Amino acid sequence: RRAARIIAISEFTKRDLTQRYRLAPEKIVVVPEAPAAGFTSMPDAAARPLPARVREPFVLAVGNLEPRKNLPRLIEAFRQVVSTGGFSGCLVIAGKNKYRGDDVTATVARLGLQDQVVFTGFVDDATLTLLYNRAALFVYPSLYEGFGLPPLEAMACGCPVVASNATAMPETLGDAAILVNPASTSELAAAIARVLGDADLGRSLAARGLAHAGRFSWVKTAALTRGVYQDARRA
Template sequence: MAEERLRVCIDYSPVANTRTGLGRYAEALGRHLLDRPDVDASFFVATATPERVPDYAWPRMHTRWAWGTRRWRATVLAAHLVGVSFDRRFAGVDLVHCTEHLLVPLRRIPTVFTIHDVVYVTHPEWHLPWNHRFLRAAMPIFARRARAIIAVSEFTRQEVISLLRVPPEKVHTVHEGVDPRFRPVRDPARLAEVRQRYGLREPYILFVGAIEPRKNLGLLLRAFAALCREPDFRHQLVIAGGRGWLCEDVFATAGQLNLGDRCRFIGHVPDEDLPALYSGAEIYAWPERYAGFGLPPLEAMACGTPVAAAAAASLPEVIGDAGLLLPPEDERAWVEALRRLAADASLRQRLAALGLERARRFTWEETARRTGELYRAVVEEQSRRRGARHP
């Protein structure tokens, strides 16, 4: 007999509130869970920008709060501290999955909590003071009260266990995936269209991600500037991503290096343009010092673009031997690696092939399958506990 579908409510707040990895994770996971035969998925949001919620999610919206991020965070943390439960808002749900670093307070309904990183512990200087204070106060409470925790990499899992002092059996590694739309774009007209839209010229080195301290863009800018002084180097550096917190130093560094139109900051790029942007790049550079997973380099590999990335945090786990892994603070190593990649077409072709193969291992279908299995394990454990209390 087929198992009964689990009624799971998934937090889509990051989909509406951010354009960073947290939002991409929640949206892709939720969309693929809708296709699971064992999960009856619904959503909830707390957002002041409901227009950003995908159209497909509204018919399955279980509950919503029309609040901005700060009010929502303060309300949730206060509810945990004074013992208020939100169970009534989730009536009829078997489990709630909180997909960003915020756990709704529930008493009778079990929760799964995704932790993307604990960088607020290891590098508090990379956070705004109010954000750091909130995470410091709230994350230990959330990690303790969640029934199960998903870590997006084994690196993050080990950090959660050691830094938040969570029992190892409570933390489960479930990697993120690559959306099928990320595949090599070969159509010259489409590639030219995207280059023209963003004012790019060939060849270019690409970075995609929010501009914030952990991304280590100062190093990339300095390495690129050193190469620009070499007569045979003619690449453009393209930085695609919105302004994150504490990003002023990046723009100051770019100005001091006098890169002119050799360096282009093109802002946030919509999803429909990303595959062509990745595919048109000759090199993808990702010097991030602390990535909980590292989705953009994986997307670049799926588009057939050779990757140079930092040998730090989760990136060796995700990229493996399919890219060049470099010390995140060694500017000379980055100069030499980018020079080598720019000059050696056979190396680029080899890494492109390895990257395509590596990226195929990470699918959102598998992420949804493993997440669904964890949901069922949590709900069954909840049932056993209730049965033990009320035989």
């Protein structure tokens, strides 16, 4: 409350701050994040080795193994897609095993998907860029995000995206992704199957995503942040 200005990474986060802490909205300035410059299309991606156990085709999810990432529901949706015979590849989950990560691995075991779900653990940006470039689809079913950077990174690499319609994701992703109710396993499965089964749709989403991601940059973010500091000095 004593700050002259507060930086929020999205309009959603700004609203969240004003409601939770009863802050004056005029003190809060939205400065969006952006994908790092290294997240881009790789002409030689097909020639580079993938991490251990990862095989193509694969659906990619990125995020720590924690409840808000909604990974058990994604795994259940993936099983629905696989059970219809529409996809014979694997689901790759890149992220650290954090709070209640055992719930995620237990879901894999319960559904008998040990051979089709691959946990890479933490990966560096170079490996993540390769995964974004090689994935058939990126899925981000998170229940809560203040911004939602990974799907924007995937878009910058030319990967089609299916994501949650909750919290900041509609604001961050616009119409460049297919947005679904993260509480609905069937809706998530239907969106995954739709993209995997329609090459034209996948290409359209990839093109829209590339254009959308291009609107974000850390140069713009830095300039906006500098403006907030200058404004705070005058306040």
